[in-house]
Amino acid sequence: MKTKKWVFGFEELDAVKNHVGESGDAVRGLLGGKGANLAEMVRIGLPVPHGFTVSTEACNAFLKTGGTFPKGMWDQVLSALETVELKTGKRFGGDENPLLVSCRSGAKFSMPGMMDTVLNIGLNSQTVAAMIRLTDDPRFVYDAYRRLIQMFGSVVMGIDDEPFEAVITAARKAAGVEKDTELSADDWQQVVLQFKALYRRHTTHDFPEDPFKQLKMATEAVFKSWNGKRAVDYRTAAGIDHHLGTAVSIVTMVFGNMGADCATGVAMTRNGSTGENHLEGDYLTNAQGEDVVAGIRQTRDLYLLKEEMPAAFNEFERIAELLEKHYRDMQDMEFTIEKGKLWMLQTRDGKRTAQAAVRIAVEMADDGLIDRQTAVLRIKPEQVDFFLHPQFDPKATSGAKLLARGLNVSPGAAVGQVAFDADMAEAWAKNDAKSVIMARPETKPDDVHGMLAAQGILTSRGGRTSHAALVARQFGKPAVVGASAITIDLANRLMTIGSQTIHEGQWISIDGTTGVVYEGKLETMVPDIKDPWLIKLLSWADTFRTLGVWANADYPRDASRALEYGAQGIGLCRSEHMFFETDRLPHFQRMILTDYPVERKEALAALLPFQRQDFAGLFRVMRGRPVIIRLIDPPLHEFLPDLVELVSELADLKIRLKHATDMAAIDTLLAEIRQKEQLRKRAQSLREANPMLGLRGVRLGIYIPELTTMQVRAIFEAACMVVKEGIDVHPEVMIPLTSHVNELVRQRSVLEAEARAVMTEHGMEVAYKFGTMIELPRAAITADRIAEHAEFFSFGTNDLTQTTFGISRDDAETGFLIEYMESGILPANPFATLDRDGVGALIDMAVKRGRATKPDLECGICGEHGGDPKSIALCHELGLTYVSCSPFRVPIARLAAAHAALLDKK
Numbered sequence: 001m002k003t004k005k006w007v008f009g010f011e012e013l014d015a016v017k018n019h020v021g022e023s024g025d026a027v028r029g030l031l032g033g034k035g036a037n038l039a040e041m042v043r044i045g046l047p048v049p050h051g052f053t054v055s056t057e058a059c060n061a062f063l064k065t066g067g068t069f070p071k072g073m074w075d076q077v078l079s080a081l082e083t084v085e086l087k088t089g090k091r092f093g094g095d096e097n098p099l100l101v102s103c104r105s106g107a108k109f110s111m112p113g114m115m116d117t118v119l120n121i122g123l124n125s126q127t128v129a130a131m132i133r134l135t136d137d138p139r140f141v142y143d144a145y146r147r148l149i150q151m152f153g154s155v156v157m158g159i160d161d162e163p164f165e166a167v168i169t170a171a172r173k174a175a176g177v178e179k180d181t182e183l184s185a186d187d188w189q190q191v192v193l194q195f196k197a198l199y200r201r202h203t204t205h206d207f208p209e210d211p212f213k214q215l216k217m218a219t220e221a222v223f224k225s226w227n228g229k230r231a232v233d234y235r236t237a238a239g240i241d242h243h244l245g246t247a248v249s250i251v252t253m254v255f256g257n258m259g260a261d262c263a264t265g266v267a268m269t270r271n272g273s274t275g276e277n278h279l280e281g282d283y284l285t286n287a288q289g290e291d292v293v294a295g296i297r298q299t300r301d302l303y304l305l306k307e308e309m310p311a312a313f314n315e316f317e318r319i320a321e322l323l324e325k326h327y328r329d330m331q332d333m334e335f336t337i338e339k340g341k342l343w344m345l346q347t348r349d350g351k352r353t354a355q356a357a358v359r360i361a362v363e364m365a366d367d368g369l370i371d372r373q374t375a376v377l378r379i380k381p382e383q384v385d386f387f388l389h390p391q392f393d394p395k396a397t398s399g400a401k402l403l404a405r406g407l408n409v410s411p412g413a414a415v416g417q418v419a420f421d422a423d424m425a426e427a428w429a430k431n432d433a434k435s436v437i438m439a440r441p442e443t444k445p446d447d448v449h450g451m452l453a454a455q456g457i458l459t460s461r462g463g464r465t466s467h468a469a470l471v472a473r474q475f476g477k478p479a480v481v482g483a484s485a486i487t488i489d490l491a492n493r494l495m496t497i498g499s500q501t502i503h504e505g506q507w508i509s510i511d512g513t514t515g516v517v518y519e520g521k522l523e524t525m526v527p528d529i530k531d532p533w534l535i536k537l538l539s540w541a542d543t544f545r546t547l548g549v550w551a552n553a554d555y556p557r558d559a560s561r562a563l564e565y566g567a568q569g570i571g572l573c574r575s576e577h578m579f580f581e582t583d584r585l586p587h588f589q590r591m592i593l594t595d596y597p598v599e600r601k602e603a604l605a606a607l608l609p610f611q612r613q614d615f616a617g618l619f620r621v622m623r624g625r626p627v628i629i630r631l632i633d634p635p636l637h638e639f640l641p642d643l644v645e646l647v648s649e650l651a652d653l654k655i656r657l658k659h660a661t662d663m664a665a666i667d668t669l670l671a672e673i674r675q676k677e678q679l680r681k682r683a684q685s686l687r688e689a690n691p692m693l694g695l696r697g698v699r700l701g702i703y704i705p706e707l708t709t710m711q712v713r714a715i716f717e718a719a720c721m722v723v724k725e726g727i728d729v730h731p732e733v734m735i736p737l738t739s740h741v742n743e744l745v746r747q748r749s750v751l752e753a754e755a756r757a758v759m760t761e762h763g764m765e766v767a768y769k770f771g772t773m774i775e776l777p778r779a780a781i782t783a784d785r786i787a788e789h790a791e792f793f794s795f796g797t798n799d800l801t802q803t804t805f806g807i808s809r810d811d812a813e814t815g816f817l818i819e820y821m822e823s824g825i826l827p828a829n830p831f832a833t834l835d836r837d838g839v840g841a842l843i844d845m846a847v848k849r850g851r852a853t854k855p856d857l858e859c860g861i862c863g864e865h866g867g868d869p870k871s872i873a874l875c876h877e878l879g880l881t882y883v884s885c886s887p888f889r890v891p892i893a894r895l896a897a898a899h900a901a902l903l904d905k906k
């Protein structure tokens with residue numbers, strides 16, 4: 001029986017494609033992104049160190065068996081290592097020309113710093129001596145050796161970094177130097193001895209001398225790191241499948257720390273924060289790659305390399321341009337220069353802010369590198385939301401105290417209480433619902449859970465390609481890094497800026513757009529969408545989508561914003577919201593409280609001008625676009641004071657009356673008591689055990705027909721008024737909570753008669769529609785009969801979800817529903833994303849049955865699901881006419897609808 005192939009050399013890309021097929025996605029799935037890209041760079045002739053990749057299939061087999069390499073894997077690793085030895089002329093563990101390798105993780109999807117890497121594998125007492133003879137540079141060799149012991153101890157054996165760092169700090173102090181690069185060969189040799197002692201103290205055995213044992217243990221550790229907490233947290237936040245596994249790439253070591261003609265760096269083909277089309281990156285001379293991203297040494301701007309090593313820089317610039325054109329996307333690259341020779345260690349699609357992502361996609365489409373469909377599909381709907389992240393109000397920043405400046409690596413404003421470690425940040429955010437800014441000298445992969453919980457991230461060290469910058473951009477967290485004026489004292493839980501001290505828990509504000517840090521809690525504001533790249537991208541999206549995007553808007557200002565954001569109509573105006581205004585509520589309460597038809601008629605007559613004014617304002621803003629106005633929906637008790645509060649207030653008034661002596665005061669108290677008593681009795685009479693399933697919606701309209709008649713009169717009087725102003729008007733009247741066709745028949749006949757009476761009075765015709773809300777399962781089941789008397793359906797998916805599941809949203813979302821989702825009983829919150837199998841099936845049934853009766857029936861949804869990308873995809877699939885959502889979700893819905901249409905064609 002043929003042994004399965006687990007290991008692939010970088011030059012074996014054709015064999016990989018024979019194994020999994022030509023699909024680039026399948027290749028990345030097998031080799032991981034790092035391994036696939038290294039193989040591809042070798043294929044197109046770029047300078048890549050020799051090496052091979054152990055597949056993700058091997059990782060998953062290893063994890064499945066609880067930590068045993070699959071059959072044949074290790075033999076294939078040894079065979080691949082022999083091939084590398086032949087190509088390099090070096091021998092792994094050899095005493096003349098030793099081969100050193102790195103062991104690097106690499107999953108299908110980029111997870112910067114989340115899994116483990118070990119460098120300089122193969123060093124031991126024998127190979128160290130050989131390397132010193134070869135290089136005549138003992139300082140370099142001992143520096144490399146101490147790095148191996150530290151990384152191996154940390155990654156493979158789980159020893160904390162702090163004891164190792166303490167040894168280096170003591171060595172610098174003893175040598176009287178400030179930087180690691182100033183330590184001598186003797187200094188590093190002593191550090192190595194102390195590291196070995198530290199390793200033995202923590203593990204009870206010596207550091208392994210056998211290079212093959214080092215490689216085997218490192219490979220095992222990288223496999224295991226797939227299930228490490230930081231990797232799991234990252235995948236959960238990024239929506240990456242937990243079953244993919246990681247590949248391991250074994251790569252010949254090249255050294256950026258062999259002297260002044262050596263360097264290492266990280267660079268992107270475009271600016272990761274803004275998307276500007278120029279190289280951006282950091283590098284260090286005489287360093288290894290970990291030094292650049294760790295933030296321990298102050299990095300240099302990539303363009304300074306042009307002066308320091310012009311030949312290497314020019315070659316790198318050429319390769320960067322080639323890679324971007326080859327992959328047709330912004331690239332994030334790692335490189336090392338060894339004795340003047342450039343080596344490419346990695347390329348991957350670069351992490352970028354939402355703003356940068358949009359600009360890059362649009363510019364690449366304009367330049368012909370990708371087409372417009374690809375540009376639209378490349379931007380996630382959720383990324384559009386970042387354009388609406390809060391910004392600081394200019395009035396607030398003008399008088400604020402500036403603490404420090406740093407690099408503006410991820411835009412947006414963040415305000416929070418300072419937390420100096422990830423655990424504290426997570427605990428404050430999750431358990432205490434605090435807004436947190438996590439501040440660290442630099443972040444490490446172990447800090448990701450705190451970064452995800454925080455509102456923003458601040459570091460005193462690091463550059464634009466640092467760990468903090470990459471993660472912040474990935475998850476849209478405002479971040480300022482490299483604020484070097486700040487000194488963070490982790491031991492005493494404070495930070496200092498000059499003479500200013502900020503203790504843990506104090507409020508600060510950071511501006512990731514400008515790179516500024518302020519003292520205190522600054523006011524923020526939601527910006528308008530004016531980004532020209534986003535406007536262009538959304539205009540392209542509009543040409544691809546077939547689903548309309550409307551907005552929920554109750555007031556003209558909401559409608560104006562909806563139009564600004566690209567809404568095509570108003571899918572839901574909740575007319576009852578207007579009754580809560582302070583100048584209207586007394587009239588509405590009077591209407592509720594009275595038992596006399598004349599008084600009720602007077603109260604409604606007082607409300608009519610207000611409603612007419614409201615609707616006219618909407619019609620004027622929308623200028624001929626459809627406006628769906630839902631008649632009053634909630635039960636009447638919502639418009640009255642809380643019953644418990646009324647009883648308490650009555651008790652207080654009666655106590656005050658008992659002690660009153662002044663007659664005028666007594667008369668005033670008696671009048672208040674009579675008024676409160678009347679409210680109490682009415683609230684008591686309207687009280688229902690399940691008010692959301694009680695007297696509301698169409699039922700209320702039938703019970704008090706004068707109320708909905710007044711609303712319809714206001715709608716059509718407003719429509720006639722605005723038409724006379726020369727503005728086209730398209731009102732659509734929606735009757736809520738229909739469960740039986742007879743309810744709709746009765747209510748519509750009364751309301752349509754009123755509409756016709758108004759138009760007759762004004763001597764004009766207004767195009768209009770009457771429809772209903774489908775928010776009860778019975779309405780969906782009987783949609784064919786309901787459609788006989790409705791010109792449109794609007795699915796109220798919040799109530800439809802409640803009544804389908806039999807779950808109270810108000811109670812469940814803070815109760816058992818959380819545990820249901822965490823334990824996997826429910827795959828998602830059904831109030832956030834439409835339940836395909838239940839609620840979705842009812843919508844599908846209602847649309848099909850309704851259109852069987854009335855083929856041109858307009859169908860949309862107007863619950864909060866209308867702004868959820870996954871729900872929008874389902875609405876497209878079910879053939880709805882439109883989705884309606886909050887004005888702030890309209891841009892997101894436009895892009896999501898385009899995605900649904902484009903993916904439907906594939």
